[in-house]
Amino acid sequence: MIDLFFAPTPNGQKILLFLEEAELACRLIRVDISKGEQFRPEFLTISPNNKIPAIIDHAPVDGGPPINLFESGAILLYLAEKSGKLLSGELRERHTTLQWLFWQVGGLGPMLGQNHHFNNVAPQPIPYAIERYQVETQRLYGVLNKRLETAPWLAGEHYSIADISAWPWINAHRRQRIALDNYPAVHNWFERVRTRPATERAMLKAQQI
Helix, strand or coil, rough: CEEECCCCCCHHHHHHHHHHHCCCCCEEEEHHHHHHHHHHHHHHHHCCCCCCEEEECCCCCCCCCEEEEEEEEHHHHHHHHHHHHCCCCCCHHHHHHHHHHHHHHHHHHHHHHHHHHHHCCCCCCCCCHHHHHHHHHHHHHHHHHHHHHHHCCCCEEEHHHHHHHHHHHHHHHHHHHCCCCCCCHHHHHHHHCCCCCCHHHHHHHHHCC
């Protein structure tokens, strides 16, 4: 059994997407970040950076004691290796997957998160910040679109943890003031992920918790 410490943010959703795709049993534990529950001492022992998601795997493959993990990219890599799913063992495809996974956690997520903050949350508008992150968001969508013009999935021919990592951030495109029609390959990919049965199950669970 895997405990998933969860809030319905893009980073939380990506782990739920993987668990549904891989059909791994999990227990969802809601962390209400609006109430500061991410700062509770018991949560900080699992996620010292006071961020969701985090997991506890009570049945690691080595048969040893439970494993705690934080950081969504590390969790996806761990779960893919544990389950043998959504990460190819073939050298080139594996590392293509990992480079797009790291692109998401190092660039797409942080930049789109800043876009969301300055467009929707900041207590006062800061034109420089709004423009800076909007331009960078558009650039990153362009990078994603160019990749998806050449391959059906980020890793190439197969759906992988790279797609799972990126999709929840693109799901928030309206809050980023992005029109997907301007990025046809992204739009096509987005719809194919959105209509996967595992995606539909995951997003329903995310709404219900």
